[in-house]
Amino acid sequence: MKLTDNTILITGGSNGIGLELAKQFLNLGNTVIITGRNQLRLDEVKKKYPAIQIFQSDAGKVEDIKSLYDNVIKQFPGLNVIINNAGIMRKMNLHDTSMDLDNINQEIAINLSGPVRLVNQFLPHLKTKKFAAIINVSSGIAFVPFAISPVYSATKAGLHFYTQTLRIQLKNTNVAVFELMPPLTTTDLQNAFSPEDMKGVVSMEVDKMVQIAIKGFGNNTLEIRPGQSNSLRIISRIAPKFILNQMSKPVDRLLAETK
Ligand SMILES: NC(=O)c1ccc[n+]([C@@H]2O[C@H](COP(=O)([O-])OP(=O)(O)OC[C@H]3O[C@@H](n4cnc5c(N)ncnc54)[C@H](OP(=O)(O)O)[C@@H]3O)[C@@H](O)[C@H]2O)c1
Incomplete structure (x- = not known):
């Protein structure tokens, strides 16, 4: 894809990978719009990078997606790229059934239903553009589950x-x-995890990961698997049981909590 003169909407752009994508795309000469739930965090980004446009919007809520569409299209009719980046990641002991039925579903609502709904909402508009792109941010974990x-x-x-x-x-x-499948990347997403949970996994710096991603978009690499994400894909095909066991190691400590 071309890397300049786009109008790009990034969900979850107030921190981590989304913010780094916003900064690097801005530097390349694009109009960049970001979303997030926390208005204070969005305001901080706006203060630091006034050229970045901000919209408070929860990727897990249908009404927010509809009003985001109305507002963004009205103000930025040139929008031609959407990046589904917003995501949360929790450690979860499935023996602990105290979480209510809405809460247990939050990751599905934000990480999966969010992108599906956003695409449905914006696709007719994207089809009116000469060039358009949808970029979904998944994970190397798409190849092998992380059992905790x-x-x-x-x-x-x-x-x-x-x-x-x-x-x-x-x-x-x-x-x-496009699909960006990041490896473990140094952002606040890791805060819920201990160093023991991530033992043996190398965390990539966010600016480096995003540089690789943007280079990939520019080269029209449709599935971008930086660093250990590519290794996970290969090992999951050659030695699926081995890698599943490796990725399941932290679960024993988690299960000990239920004893
Ligand atoms: N970091 C990694 O190791 C890693 C690896 C593989 C894949 N990923 C994926 O990369 C994406 C970004 O993760 P990150 O590491 O940058 O996380 P992060 O540092 O925690 O940032 C997450 C961003 O998403 C926003 N967000 C969270 N829930 C949202 C919602 N419901 N609606 C709108 N915005 C929301 C957050 O702002 P608010 O809290 O204010 O809403 C924040 O701006 C996620 O999809 C994640 O799964 C990350």
Whole structure:
């Protein structure tokens, strides 16, 4: 895809990977719009980077997606790229059934239903553009589940398959479909995890990960798997049981809590 003169909407752009994508795309000469739930955090980004446009919007809520569409299209009719980046990741002991039925579903609502709904809402508009792109941010975990984050793992595998089918169905259109599958990347997403949970996994710096991603978009690499994400894909095919065991190691400590 071309890397300049786009109008790009990034969900969850007030922190981590989304914010880094926003900064690097801005530097390349694009109009960048970000969303997030926390208005204070969005305001901080606006103060630091006045050229970035901000909209408070929850990717997990249907009404927010509809009003985001109305507001963004009205103010930025040139919008031609959407990046489904917003996501949460939780450690979850499935023996602990105290979480209510709405809460247990949050990762699905944000990480999986969010992108599916956003695409449905914006696709007719994207099809009116000469060039358009949808970029879904999944994870290397789409290839092998991380057993202490069961629902998160399910959302990323689901988003991976959804993205593949979306690409096939849009093959005769002007809308390119990219998938960014980050490896462990140094952001606040890791705060819920201990160093023990992530033992043996190398965390990539966010600016480096996003540089690789943007280079990939520019080269029209449709599935971008930086660093250990590519290793996970290969090992999951050669030695699926081995890698599943490796990724399941932190679960013993988690299960000990229920004893
Ligand atoms: N970091 C990693 O190791 C890693 C690896 C693989 C994939 N990923 C994926 O990369 C994406 C970004 O993660 P990150 O590491 O950058 O996380 P992060 O540092 O925690 O940032 C998450 C961003 O998403 C926003 N967000 C969360 N829930 C939202 C919602 N319901 N609606 C709108 N915005 C929401 C947050 O702002 P608010 O809280 O204010 O809403 C924040 O701006 C996620 O999809 C994640 O699964 C990350």
